[in-house]
Structure formats: structure tokens, C-alpha cells
Amino acid sequence: MKSFMHKYVFSTDHKMIGLQFLFTAFLFMLFGGLLAMAIRWQLAWPGTKLPVLGVIMPETYNVIFTMHGTFMIFFVVIAIMVGAFANFTVPLLIGAHDMAFPKINMASYWLFFISCVIMLASFFAPGGAAATGWTAYAPVSVKAPMGQSLWLISLIVLGVSSILGSLNYLTTIVNLRAPGMHFFRMPMTVWAIFITAILVLLATPVLTAALAMLLLDRVLDTTFFLAGTGQPVLWQHVFWFYSHPAVYIMILPAMGIASDVLSVFSRKPLFGYHAMVYALSAIAGLGFIVWAHHMFATGLNPTLGTTFMVATMFIAVPTGVKIFNWLGTLWGGSIHFSSAMLNAIAFVSMFVIGGLSGVFLAAASLDIYLHDTYFVVAHIHYVLFGGSLFGIFAGIYYWYPKMFGRMMNEKLGKIHFWLTFVFYNLTFFPMHIIGIHGMPRRFYDYKQYEFLRGLEPLQLLISISAFALFICQLPFVYNFFVNLFVGKKAPNNPWQANTLEWTIPSPAPHLNYAKVPIVYRWPYEYSLPHAKEDWLAQDQP
Amino acid sequence: MSHAATASDVKGLSHPLGVNNAKLCMWLFLCSEVMFFAGLIGSYIVLRLGSLTWPTPGEILNIPLTGVNTFILICSSVTMVKAFAWAHMGNQTKIKRHLFLTFLFGVIFLSIQAIEYYKLYHHHGLHPSGNLYGTCFYILTGFHGCHVLGGVIAVFVLWIRSLLGHFTKGRHAPVELVGLYWHFVDLVWIILFTIVYLI
Ligand code: HEM
Ligand SMILES: [Cu+2]
Numbered sequence: 001m002k003s004f005m006h007k008y009v010f011s012t013d014h015k016m017i018g019l020q021f022l023f024t025a026f027l028f029m030l031f032g033g034l035l036a037m038a039i040r041w042q043l044a045w046p047g048t049k050l051p052v053l054g055v056i057m058p059e060t061y062n063v064i065f066t067m068h069g070t071f072m073i074f075f076v077v078i079a080i081m082v083g084a085f086a087n088f089t090v091p092l093l094i095g096a097h098d099m100a101f102p103k104i105n106m107a108s109y110w111l112f113f114i115s116c117v118i119m120l121a122s123f124f125a126p127g128g129a130a131a132t133g134w135t136a137y138a139p140v141s142v143k144a145p146m147g148q149s150l151w152l153i154s155l156i157v158l159g160v161s162s163i164l165g166s167l168n169y170l171t172t173i174v175n176l177r178a179p180g181m182h183f184f185r186m187p188m189t190v191w192a193i194f195i196t197a198i199l200v201l202l203a204t205p206v207l208t209a210a211l212a213m214l215l216l217d218r219v220l221d222t223t224f225f226l227a228g229t230g231q232p233v234l235w236q237h238v239f240w241f242y243s244h245p246a247v248y249i250m251i252l253p254a255m256g257i258a259s260d261v262l263s264v265f266s267r268k269p270l271f272g273y274h275a276m277v278y279a280l281s282a283i284a285g286l287g288f289i290v291w292a293h294h295m296f297a298t299g300l301n302p303t304l305g306t307t308f309m310v311a312t313m314f315i316a317v318p319t320g321v322k323i324f325n326w327l328g329t330l331w332g333g334s335i336h337f338s339s340a341m342l343n344a345i346a347f348v349s350m351f352v353i354g355g356l357s358g359v360f361l362a363a364a365s366l367d368i369y370l371h372d373t374y375f376v377v378a379h380i381h382y383v384l385f386g387g388s389l390f391g392i393f394a395g396i397y398y399w400y401p402k403m404f405g406r407m408m409n410e411k412l413g414k415i416h417f418w419l420t421f422v423f424y425n426l427t428f429f430p431m432h433i434i435g436i437h438g439m440p441r442r443f444y445d446y447k448q449y450e451f452l453r454g455l456e457p458l459q460l461l462i463s464i465s466a467f468a469l470f471i472c473q474l475p476f477v478y479n480f481f482v483n484l485f486v487g488k489k490a491p492n493n494p495w496q497a498n499t500l501e502w503t504i505p506s507p508a509p510h511l512n513y514a515k516v517p518i519v520y521r522w523p524y525e526y527s528l529p530h531a532k533e534d535w536l537a538q539d540q541p
Numbered sequence: 542m543s544h545a546a547t548a549s550d551v552k553g554l555s556h557p558l559g560v561n562n563a564k565l566c567m568w569l570f571l572c573s574e575v576m577f578f579a580g581l582i583g584s585y586i587v588l589r590l591g592s593l594t595w596p597t598p599g600e601i602l603n604i605p606l607t608g609v610n611t612f613i614l615i616c617s618s619v620t621m622v623k624a625f626a627w628a629h630m631g632n633q634t635k636i637k638r639h640l641f642l643t644f645l646f647g648v649i650f651l652s653i654q655a656i657e658y659y660k661l662y663h664h665h666g667l668h669p670s671g672n673l674y675g676t677c678f679y680i681l682t683g684f685h686g687c688h689v690l691g692g693v694i695a696v697f698v699l700w701i702r703s704l705l706g707h708f709t710k711g712r713h714a715p716v717e718l719v720g721l722y723w724h725f726v727d728l729v730w731i732i733l734f735t736i737v738y739l740i
Binding site for chain 1: 680
């Protein structure tokens with residue numbers, strides 16, 4: 001019993017902590033997914049009775065979309081990117097025994113857990129959970145019922161957890177690399193997490209300050225964000241000062257994962273490795289000066305708006321560099337369409353669509369019209385589902401053998417991928433169209449509006465595809481959980497990849513490396529002209 | 542691509558910045574603290590610029606009293622530096638003395654701040670609620686006060702440990718780490734004193 005607690009619950013092993021984040025996030029993915037189903041039910045057949053829940057009331061509807069966004073952003077995507085993947089991969093990929101501070105790492109998970117509990121508890125608060133959107137705009141959020149306070153407290157705790165995590169990742173990456181693992185020999189995944197950790201470190205405290213001010217407005221009656229004495233729009237500034245970098249926190253690790261997966265399964269070096277690193281850094285840096293593109297409709301001074309617009313469009317440059325590098329990696333490669341690879345390719349292609357709709361929205365004059373319509377909803381789902389989530393799937397299919405010592409079923413993986421890919425597009429692509437037609441986000445019953453009634457067929461298509469998309473995750477769930485017990489035993493290096501984690505047994509043992517590895521080369525030595533094999537691991541002289 | 546092995550590869554790479562884990566972590570933590578206060582101070586500037594009325598310096602706040610308090614906090618930074626310097630040289634009595642002085646100055650600072658709050662609240666009717674000036678004043682100085690409190694507790698622990706003889710010439714990393722934090726808190730105060738009291 002004692003050893004069970006030590007190994008699985010109060011573990012200080014980075015791999016176990018990573019898995020704790022992963023499994024907790026899976027649970028929230030299920031909750032968040034169910035909430036999405038409720039949203040789609042309401043939009044398909046407004047005001048009709050739903051199995052179990054009954055008729056969704058307008059107040060409940062607000063809670064549902066608020067919690068859907070909150071769960072998916074903070075407790076699923078961020079938790080998996082900077083909780084699960086960063087924890088699992090960083091020490092393994094740089095050849096370290098563990099994180100620099102294993103106890104702080106454990107604290108980071110348990111704070112995350114507490115924050116989850118508070119967030120779930122808020123459903124039982126008088127007046128229900130928060131209902132002001134994941135963006136909690138003031139002054140509505142100042143006067144909202146008690147659930148909002150729990151929402152704020154939960155996110156403050158979550159922020160502390162993230163900051164502790166990023167302290168660990170940064171210290172570990174700077175100080176604990178194996179001999180020979182120069183910065184410019186680190187796999188892209190590590191680079192991406194390194195830069196993401198910097199974003200977490202510098203952006204999250206600003207959110208903490210904002211959340212604290214809002215909480216004080218609510219409990220101490222201070223007037224930071226109150227109309228009249230304070231400034232409601234200030235909330236948007238501080239919130240987006242965090243949340244724009246936060247969207248990169250959610251996508252950069254996926255970019256790193258996709259880079260590595262694309263290279264391994266094209267059997268080709270990553271195209272433009274250095275350019276990739278600089279592009280990542282540029283995106284992260286620019287991310288701090290574009291926040292007001294979320295605020296074009298607030299009556300921003302037009303000169304200021306134009307500045308933010310131009311800064312935002314600049315981001316398309318490093319983003320373009322990355323996309324061409326991925327295409328360059330694929331170009332002429334001997335491509336293996338494994339489940340991981342399919343998801344990585346989907347990441348690239350769907351992220352292009354999301355990035356392009358982002359550039360549309362960045363045009364201030366166009367955004368005045370598109371702001372708060374379903375076009376924005378389409379954008380965020382192309383980058384977050386199409387980008388981050390496909391990236392997450394790619395990472396899971398790729399590292400599952402190292403996590404659990406067993407293989408996932410490739411056939412099921414492909415079935416899952418294709419079904420997800422098709423229904424994902426059927427769900428989210430039409431949202432662009434209804435958005436351009438003027439369908440607002442967060443409306444309880446669009447049928448109340450004459451000019452929106454014509455959207456019914458598309459709404460039905462979206463909802464039915466969304467239900468299908470939900471169901472199509474079953475093969476994944478089956479594949480993931482059943483193969484924990486019955487999957488084929490994984491060899492050390494099932495993908496013939498070069499990075500260090502594949503040189504040790506699967507699952508990776510406690511403390512990872514029996515002997516500190518020595519690194520002789522970068523991780524992308526594939527298809528070398530004169531070598532026997534088409535790959536050469538990083539620890540080979 | 543010139544990614545082949547070279548002789549320098551097999552050399553250890555640990556601590557490329559010449560900073561050990563704990564110190565690096567503390568520096569990074571202070572970076573995040575900078576951003577926390579940047580969020581608060583930035584909001585303060587925006588709110589103040591957007592406000593139609595604002596009391597002139599000294600109209601409500603007691604600048605001389607807080608000036609003295611600022612001086613005390615600066616003194617505490619000096620004693621902290623000395624504590625570290627003596628720890629470096631392994632002089633037990635002087636480490637103890639300077640840690641205690643730092644602790645004492647910290648406590649005095651907090652006491653004066655408490656008195657200031659009490660007077661403002663009860664005699665001048667300045668409340669955190671209902672008016673923007675009070676909101677900004679109490680919350681900015683209050684968050685700083687919480688940081689000082691954390692520092693005072695840390696210095697107190699250091700002092701107890703110094704009484705137990707935990708710090709020797711070779712082993713006194715905690716003194717340095719807490720010292721870094723303490724100077725940071727001091728620096729934040731100098732900024733806050735300037736923008737909240739003086740300007
Ligand atoms: C090429 C890069 C991108 C550009 C130019 C861009 C631009 C924009 C703009 C202008 C908006 C505001 C739309 C409005 O509310 O009217 C927006 C919203 C949003 N973007 Fe992006 N974006 C980009 C990439 C991303 C990425 C990579 C993510 C996340 C992974 C992301 C997540 C979001 C989210 C979540 C919102 C909606 C926030 C809300 O709820 O109001 N974006 N984007
Ligand atoms: Cu943004």
C-alpha cells in the first residue's frame with residue numbers, strides 16, 4: 001500500500017507526474033466534450049428536452065459554454081501540453097535522470113489537482129458555476145454569483161502550479177542536459193517546451209494579478225474593473241495580455257511534437273532546424289505585443305488598433321517559415337503513414353486554415369464585423385482542435401510505447417484518425433459560413449432572430465457531425481486503455497528514432513538512464529548517404 | 542550539415558550559465574514576480590491616467606513617515622548583503638547579528654505600514670472599497686506587504702538556522718537565495734513608493 005501511494009500518487013518521478021496530468025486532463029476532456037454536446041443540442045433544437053438534463057435554461061446555457069471553454073483551455077490543452085508532455089519528455093529527451101526539483105514538480109501536480117477540485121466544486125455553489133465565458137469580461141463578472149469567485153480562485157491556484165512547472169522545465173533544460181547535448185542539438189520538442197515555459201513564466205503572473213484584482217473587486221468591493229469608478233476595459237487588457245501568449249502556450253509544444261514526428265516518419269532531417277528555433281522565438285516574442293487584436297470592437301483608438309493589427313500580421317511571417325519547413329521536411333521523404341504521422345500532418349494542414357482565419361480576424365476593419373461571431377469560434381477550433389489536439393494525438397501515438405511499454409493498435413489508430421478528421425471538418429468548417437452570415441457566438445436561441453433562421457440546415461449539420469465526432473473518440477479510448485493491459489510489448493525503439501529516450505527500455509525505467517548518455521549529434525540523422533541503417537541515434541559516436 | 546561529433550562534445554555541459562539549479566530557479570522566479578508587479582503597476586497607471594480626479598502627493602498619505610519606512614527597508618537590504626558577506630567569510634557571530642537586524646528592520650517596516658493603514662482607514666476614511674484611490678493604494682502596497690511578510694518569515698528561519706550553526710563558509714546557499722528575494726522586494730518598494738506616494 002505504502003509503495004503504491006509512493007509510486008502512483010505522491011510520486012516525484014517526472015514520468016509518473018506527466019501521466020497524472022494526462023489522466024486528469026482526459027477526465028476533463030470527457031466533461032468538456034459532454035458540455036460541447038449540450039451546446040450543440042441546444043443550437044440544433046433550441047429549447048427541446050435533452051436526455052438526462054432536461055431543457056437547457058438560458059442561465060445553464062451560459063454555464064455550459066463557459067465551463068466548456070474553461071475546461072478545454074486550462075484543464076485539457078494547457079494541462080496536457082505543459083503538464084503531461086513537458087513533464088514526460090523533457091528529462092528523457094535531454095538525457096537527464098529527472099527534473100531539477102522533483103518535489104516542486106510534485107507540488108505542481110497537486111496544486112493543479114486542487115484547482116480542478118475547486119473548479120468542479122463551483123458547480124455546487126449557490127447560483128451555479130461561472131457563466132461569463134472563459135474570458136470573464138468585467139463588469140458582468142464583478143457582479144456574477146459566487147461560482148465566479150471559485151472560478152477565479154481555481155485559476156489562481158492553477159497559475160501557481162503552471163509557474164512552478166515552468167521553473168522546473170527551464171532549470172532542467174538549462175542545467176541538466178547530458179554531456180554533448182548543446183542547445184542546438186536539442187529535439188524541437190524540447191525547444192518548443194523551453195520557449196513555452198518562458199511564456200508561462202512571464203505571462204501567467206499577469207493573469208494572476210488580473211484574477212486577484214477581479215477577486216478583490218468581488219470580495220472587498222474594490223473598484224478596479226467597475227464601470228464608473230474603475231475601468232471594465234482594463235480587464236480585457238490584462239486578461240488578453242496573458243491570454244494571447246496563452247494561445248501560444250497551447251500551440252508551441254504541438255509544433256515541437258509535430259516537427260519531431262514529421263522528421264521520424266519521413267525518414268528525413270527536419271528542414272530548417274535553426275530557422276525553426278528562431279521562428280518559435282519570434283512567435284513567442286511577438287505574442288506579447290498583439291493582445292489588443294481581441295479588442296478591436298471595444299472602441300480602441302484607431303491608431304492603436306492599426307498598430308496591433310500590423311503587429312499581429314507580422315506573426316504570419318515566422319508562422320509561414322515553420323509551415324514551409326514542415327513541408328520541406330515531408331518533401332521527397334519516404335513517408336510512413338503511421339497514426340502519429342497522420343495526426344502530425346493533420347496538425348500542419350489544419351493549423352494553416354486556423355492561421356489564415358486568424359489573419360482575417362487580425363484585419364481590424366473586418367474584425368469589427370466578425371468579432372464575436374461563429375467565425376471566431378471556427379478560428380479557435382481550427383487552431384485548438386485542429387492544431388493543438390491533433391498535435392496531442394500525434395504525441396500520444398508516438399510516445400505511448402515509451403510511456404507504458406506497450407504498443408497501440410495502428411489499425412484502430414488510423415480508423416480513429418480518419419473518422420476524427422472527417423467529422424472535425426464537418427463540424428467546424430461550416431462555422432466559418434454561419435459566422436460570416438452573422439451568427440453570434442454564445443447566443444442561447446438563434447431562432448429568435450429572423451435573419452438567422454435560414455441557418456438551420458447548417459446548424460443541424462454541425463450538431464450531428466459534432467455528436468459523431470464525440471462518438472468517434474471511442475476507438476481512441478479503447479485503443480488507449482485496453483492496450484495498457486493487452487497491447488503488444490513495445491521494443492526499445494519501435495519507430496527507429498534518434499532521440500535519447502529510444503535508447504532505453506520501454507517503459508522508461510525509474511531515473512531513466514542507468515548511465516548518463518553522451519550526445520554526439522543532433523537528433524535528425526536520417527537517411528545518411530553512407531550509413532548502414534537509415535538512422536543514427538544521438539548517442540552514437 | 543556540420544553535426545558530427547567533436548572533442549568538446551564529451552565534456553560535461555552542466556551549468557552553462559555558471560549558475561546552480563537553486564539560484565537559477567530563484568532568478569526565474571523573480572522574473573515571474575516582476576511580471577506580477579508589472580501587471581499591478583501597469584493597471585495602476587492605466588487607472589490613474591483614466592481617472593478624472595486624483596489626490597495630490599501628500600494630500601492624504603503621510604510621505605515623511607513612509608519616507609522613514611523606505612529608509613528602514615533599504616537598511617534591511619544593507620544588513621542582508623552584510624549577512625551574506627559574513628556568511629561567505631564564515632564569521633558566525635556576524636551572520637547571526639546581521640540576519641537578526643534584517644529581520645528586525647523587516648518587522649519595523651511592517652509595523653509602520655500597519656500603523657499607516659490603521660490611521661488612513663480610521664482617521665482619514667480611506668477605504669479599499671468604493672473609490673479608486675483607496676483601491677489602488679491598499680492593493681498595491683498590500684501585495685507588496687505580503688511579499689515583505691514572506692521575506693520576514695524566511696529571514697527569521699535563516700536566523701534560527703544561523704543560531705543552530707547551519708551556515709558555514711562553504712555552505713550558505715539559503716542566505717544568498719533569500720537575499721536575492723529580499724533585494725527584489727526592496728526594489729519593488731522603491732518603485733511603489735515613487736509612483737504611489739511621490740508622484
Ligand atoms: C497566425 C496566427 C493567428 C492570428 C493572426 C490570430 C488572430 C486572432 C484574432 C484577431 C482573434 C480575435 C477575434 C475576435 O475576437 O474578434 C483571435 C481569437 C482567438 N484566437 Fe487566434 N490567431 C492566431 C493563431 C491562434 C492560435 C495558434 C491559437 C491557439 C492555439 C489561437 C486561439 C485563439 C482563440 C482561443 C481566440 C478567441 C478568444 C475568444 O474567446 O474571444 N489563435 N485570433
Ligand atoms: Cu490573440
